[in-house]
């Protein structure tokens with residue numbers, strides 16, 4: 001016998017929690033399935049533990065800077081096990097608060113994996129059945145694994161958060177967010193780091209800023225090896241050699257992180273049988289309203305073909321439920337200007353279009369205004385690393401369609417500019433605004 005609900009959600013990560021909680025707030029009877037801990041990737045294996053590690057890395061960098069500007073300092077040492085314990089306690093607190101909120105909201109949480117058996121019914125391994133006219137698939141994604149010899153000698157991002165000691169020499173394979181963020185963090189925390197990139201570094205970001213970041217990473221001692229495709233790993237877990245496709249050998253490393261993107265959790269949950277369309281990599285295809293190809297089945301978050309970011313999953317879940325439960329027939333989230341930051345050292349951020357995308361869309365109407373500067377603190381310390389800001393504009397009235405920032409503070413300053421860009425921002429607005437001086441943010445107002 002099937003228990004009946006208004007809304008069934010598979011996955012208690014960013015997207016699933018958002019959909020379930022908003023559904024309950026709007027009065028729906030909600031069932032939420034997940035065999036794993038509450039919070040999904042972001043809370044347990046992604047944004048949150050990563051950001052904690054980024055803060056630790058920042059402190060280590062600041063300590064070096066302190067010496068450069070005249071503090072009497074002695075070398076500092078991070079007790080990884082203690083840091084991990086403190087971080088994990090913080091994360092356990094987040095999970096506890098989620099559990100309490102779900103309980104208070106009256107959401108039925110079933111700690112099991114579920115799969116769809118029809119367009120309105122799911123079943124768990126224990127045989128529990130539930131039905132609803134709306135089923136939201138929010139099952140996320142997992143680190144991509146390669147079928148190459150020795151892959152198991154290395155770690156994926158889930159594993160790196162378990163480390164309780166610093167690797168001496170780590171190889172990071174990949175060129176995306178995870179690869180660059182961990183390359184910078186591990187280096188700041190005292191590891192020797194080789195970043196092995198097969199193709200592009202941070203594809204999708206402004207390439208001039210990416211190259212500036214890559215130069216700064218190399219100057220600080222991170223070895224960035226381009227055009228390096230790894231075809232095998234040899235040795236044992238704490239003494240790994242990587243074999244490249246061109247015959248070259250890299251290592252010996254005492255740790256390897258594979259950071260090769262993510263595989264959507266869309267197989268073995270009954271989607272194929274119901275004819276839910278997916279792309280070649282398994283991402284569920286959704287329209288702007290999170291509809292899949294099958295009525296009654298919806299999808300949000302990393303399992304879909306949309307941007308794999310927590311705020312995107314949250315916004316998608318919320319908009320979908322506004323439509324399904326709240327009765328707002330045209331509810332969808334605005335994905336026209338999704339801001340994003342790579343928590344590198346220094347951070348790199350963007351919102352809107354890159355120069356290349358703007359040229360492809362608007363041709364000769366595009367103008368680009370950029371500036372470089374060395375932040376005040378770096379100048380005092382006698383350092384020369386430059387920050388870069390860039391505006392991509394369109395038309396004679398210079399409507400801003402892209403903002404790109406690299407440098408200390410970029411992570412925090414971008415949000416406000418992203419709101420302005422989404423609402424409609426012209427270069428003249430920035431020129432007319434009164435700056436906050438001296439800050440990194442004012443550099444976007446002072447471009448000529």
Ligand SMILES: Cc1cc2nc3c(=O)[nH]c(=O)nc-3n(C[C@H](O)[C@H](O)[C@H](O)COP(=O)(O)OP(=O)(O)OC[C@H]3O[C@@H](n4cnc5c(N)ncnc54)[C@H](O)[C@@H]3O)c2cc1C
Nearest residue numbers: 011013014015040041042046114139140301302308309310
């Ligand atoms: C290392 C790392 C750092 C990141 N940093 C950032 C960042 O700084 N900022 C940012 O915006 N994004 C970041 N992300 C991306 C972000 O974590 C994801 O975009 C976000 O977690 C996606 O949420 P989701 O709900 O789609 O999936 P998830 O959070 O992955 O949740 C999916 C849930 O579904 C469950 N599940 C799977 N199959 C089933 C099933 N059959 N039945 C029931 N439940 C199931 C899983 O157990 C999981 O709990 C990072 C990712 C990683 C890996």
Ligand SMILES: NC(=O)c1ccc[n+]([C@@H]2O[C@H](COP(=O)([O-])OP(=O)(O)OC[C@H]3O[C@@H](n4cnc5c(N)ncnc54)[C@H](O)[C@@H]3O)[C@@H](O)[C@H]2O)c1
Nearest residue numbers: 174175176177178179198259260261262308309341342343
């Ligand atoms: N700060 C943030 O917001 C943040 C941080 C981490 C992750 N994320 C999100 O999570 C997603 C996943 O991050 P990611 O870094 O795992 O993926 P990614 O898609 O950003 O990068 C994957 C990288 O792996 C490379 N790659 C793929 N297959 C390969 C192979 N066989 N050999 C060598 N290289 C290969 C790709 O060329 C690419 O450089 C991101 O796209 C992003 O949306 C966001």
